[in-house]
Amino acid sequence: MSHHRPAVALLCAASLALSLGALGPLGARGGAAAVAAEATAVVGSPDGPDAYFPRDGNGGYQVTHYTIDDRVQPSTDALSGRTTLRAVAGSSALSAFHLDLRLTPDAVTVDGEPATFSKPSGHELEVTPRTPVAAGSPFTVAVRYHGTPSRLRSATAWDGYFHQPGETAAVGEPQIGPWWFAANETPRDKATFDITIRVPTGQQAVSGGRLVSRTVSGDWTAWRWKVDEAISTYLAYFVAGRFEIRRTTADGRPVLYAVSRQLSAKEVEQAFALLDDTPRILRWMESRFGAYPYATAGGVVSSVYTGFALENASRPFYSWFGSSAGTVVVHELAHQWFGDTVALQRWRDTWLNEGFATYVEWLWQEGHGRRSVQDTLTSRYDSYVPSSTFWDLQVSNPGPTEIFSTPVYDRGGMMLGALRCRIGKAPMRDLVRAWVDRHRDGTGTGRQFRDLAAAREGAGLSTFFHTWLDVRERPARTRANGLTGCS
Ligand SMILES: [Zn+2]
Structure with missing residues (x-):
């Protein structure tokens, strides 16, 4: 994420890898004499793996695919829809499990059978299937819901979902999924997405990935998008309203740009001119960080003021930036490697993004x-x-309200610049490339990056990282800190 200057507050994201084997003890049910399968069935944890945002994510399963079909009225922000998700249970059978959903649930099925459900809190949906989900087995959950997402505030400092009359932007970090679909909202649980957004005919809905179809049926038009690569839930999004869409092809991949028609004609052209730089920037990045991770590319400029841009996978979101765009497109495209294909495992590591x-x-x-x-x-x-x-x-552990504070960006960037000064340009380039290669299509932690650098360039770097990332004072202007006498 990048904040508009003057920077006030921002968003970008990461997660916790659910260890399927580590989910067992929570809420174990069943007597010792019960039938074995039932005796071992547990209630999946309502909490995910992140100490900063424990309510995001859930225990007991991992999602592999989301099919979302939402109807959105941009004039009023009324939303109704259905999420069908495919998941795989962990090492315990599940007598019940949780999803993250802030909307009002209307009906739930598990493997096609009606299930009972409740809302123990604003963030959680508890689902009890008729029969427990067997350990290690795939299962399908369908949830119908409705609500007015922009009225649903977050319990954390980070609100997503933005609406102004006529235009909606479902974007946010570290949370956004539960405002428009039933989610396992942790960056560790990456999944593929099939997203249909229905808007009044004559309006547009844009998301990530490829545009599969646009189907008009009377007053409503369904825009269907598919993201074929597994992505973290907060990197899925949509915008809806009146958008001008332009499509092209670059380097063999489809590129799609969309700009809000609520902007002036001059602003629309300025926005497209900025977005048009995307293929050139991606080409430059591919030469440094390896293959671009997605099959499609592009960008969306909304007239809704969010105060930030966000690195949504394959097609970043930009709030209208006026004359202050700077290198925001470079920033969000860099995240396609640093944050998206290499996702955070835990939110304390936002410096890594x-x-x-x-x-x-x-x-x-x-x-x-x-x-x-x-x-x-x-x-x-x-x-x-x-x-x-x-x-x-402390950049390496800033606390949940400071994960997007200026030092996370600037001191994080300075540390990397200083690391290049200390080890030399070519070794730095190789290190960064090795980092992406090792964690592509997965997640990483700050500790893993530090260990990789130390393994390649010498254990003396542990003091360097400690000084830059852990110590709450200005590093001294020394060669060891990468501030003088560059290699
Ligand atoms: Zn960012």
Whole structure:
């Protein structure tokens, strides 16, 4: 995510890998003498694996695919729909399990059979199938729901789902799924998506992946999108309203841009001009970080003011940025590698997403005749005097309300610039490439990056990382800290 300047607050994302084998003990039911299958059936945990946002995600299963079919009225923000998800139970049979859903549930089935359900809290949907789901087995859940998503506020500091009369943007980080579909909302549980959004005929709905079909039936038109690569739930999204859509092909892949027609004609052209840079930026990134992870590309510019842009997989979301766009497109496209295909395992590591996206912005500038990474690093370092509160945040564990604070971006990016200074440009390039290659289509942690760097470049780096990421003071201007005498 990148915040509009002047930066106030932002979003980007990550997660916890559900260990299928580690979900057992929660709410175990059944007497010792009961039939074996029933005795071992448990209630899947309502909590996910992240200490920062424990209500996001659930225990006992993993989702492999979501089919979402929502009807959205952009004039009023009324939403009704159905999510059908395919999942696989963990090592325990499930007598009941949870999904994350802020909307009002109307009906639930499990493998086609009606199931009982309840809303123990605003965030949770508890589902009890007629018979327990067997351990390790695939199962299908269908949930019907309705509501007015923009009225559903988050219990955390991070609200997603934005609506203004005539236009809706379902975008957010670290949470957004439960506002428009029934989700296992953890970045660790990646799944493929088949997303149909029905809007009044004459309006448009845009999401990630490829546009499969647009079907008019009377007053409503169904826009169907498919994301064929597994992505984290917060990276799925839609916008709905009046959008101009332009399609092209670049480097053999379909590219689709959409810009809100609530913007002026001049602004619409400015937005398309900015989006048009996408293929060139992706080409440059592929030469550095390896293959672009998705089969489609593009971008969406909404007139809804969110205060941030977001790296939605394959087609980032941009709130109208006016003249302050800067390198926001570079930033969000960098996240396709750093944040999307290599997703966070835990939200405390947002520096891994935002530090890299910031560093890549600096690399882009350096590679295009603008300021060098070293100059940017030095000037940022100098701009934050030792007494600045900028240095007070522990970037490696900022706390749930600070995961998108300026130091997570800037100090994270500075650390990577300093690392390049310390180990040299070519080893840095190889290290970054090795990081992406190792964690592509998966997740990573800050600790894993530190360990990989130390394994390649020497254990002495552990002090370097500690100084930059853990210590709440300004690193000294030394060669060991990558601030002088670059290799
Ligand atoms: Zn970002």
